[in-house]
Amino acid sequence: MTVFGYARVSTTDQNLEIQEAALRAAGCEVVRSEKRSGTTTTGRTELQTILEFLRSGDVLMVTRIDRLARSIGDLQDIVRAVRAKGASLKATEQPIDTSTAAGKAFLDMLGVFAEFETNLRRERQLEGIAKAKASGVYKGRKPSIDVEQVRAMKAQGFGPAAIAKALKIGRASVYRALEGGSQT
Template identity: 45%
Template sequence: MSRIGYARVSTIDQDLDTQIAKLKAEGCGIIRSEKVSGASRDGRAELATIIDFLRPGDELVVTRLDRLGRDTRDVLNLIHECEQRGAFVTVLDPHVSTRGEMGHIVLTVLGMVAQMERRFIKERQREGIQKAKSAGTYRGGKARIDHSRVVEMHRKQEGISEIAKALGCSRMQVYRILNGQYRSESIVAR
């Protein structure tokens, strides 16, 4: 029986250290982590690796339920996959495990609350942006990637994967920047 920790943050500028420290303190011998959105399971290679290697009696441990995902259905499907392999899921805050029936009920309710909370946050954010736009003070989100550097590297014939790796972002982000930059020139990024 192994305790396998999973840590996740949504963006490359966020820190995984706190989650990893908590998982180590809980006795997780293996900890996998990634910096990717939890909106869906797409692109979450570390989580997929954990699920693939779970054995009967193993335990997947996360610090909070939203580290597994933001959508209740995705989280419940993930828990179901773990159980199909004979493994358990434990959330540290609040401490809940799928070892008993009550844990399933609590995780379902927590997942629904987390999804509802996310919707409320997005709605408040939209309202704030709309208010700022009306007042003429909205400037947009802070750019996390140097767009000019992406374009410069691309013009120097560097590949999409090389650019993404050098700047610590995804290939999709590089494509989006290049498609926005070259839209009028109709150059397709390679």
């Protein structure tokens, strides 16, 4: 039986040391960590590596369930993958142990709350953007393509592919700029 630890933070400026230390203190023989969003499992190579290495009797340990997933769907997929290997999931800071009925129930409840928290954060962000737009403060992202430069190159006889290559932008962006719309 191997105890695998998994640590995750969302941004590169966040620190993994506390999670990694807690996992080692809890007896994890292997600790994998990554700096990726928990809202999806896409691109989380360290998590995928652990899931591939799990064998019957192994344990996947996290400090808190929100380190594993912030979506109930992703959490359930991960739990199914762990169970399919004959392994179990545990958390150091929460009473989660998928080898027990109570642990499974608590896991599902925490998963719902993690997703709820993510949705609340998204709603607050959208409300803030709407308020900023209403007051004329929020203008959106600054244009990344100089439409006048695209048009000038076209006037000089450059084709869309040459313009795209010279400006390191997509051809579709060149066409949009030439059609008269500003590109963001």
